[in-house]
Amino acid sequence: SGKGSQHPFGAMNLPQTPTVAQIGISVELLENLAQQTPVANAAVSSVDSFTEFTQKMLDNFYNFASSFAVTQAQMTPNPSEAFIPANVVLKWYENFQRRLTQNPLFWKT
Secondary structure (H helix, E strand, O other), X not given: OOOOOOOOOOOOOXXXXXXXXXXXXXXXXXXXXXXXXXXXXXXXXXXXXXXXXXXXXHHHHHHHHHOOOOOHHHOOOOOOOOOOOHHHHHHHHHHHHHHHXXXXXXXXX
């Protein structure tokens, strides 16, 4: 939940209690999938595939990086490990997303 935040990842508050998630995966034959009818309100995306891929990649990177987040109290000094503040990753995410919106091919220049 974004807890009222305008950002898709919500506030940068770290959860205080552990969270458990369960994922289910269904493996189906291609023939069976071809016979299924699509959801009635499904529509073809108007976003081009590169922009959609990039958005999903950004979300995935941010979620991956933030999954390692610890509070300052939980940090243990380790001279061989570098820490990057979560707000730096968030700033990179927002800048990349803004540039992608302005010009989806900006990364080619």
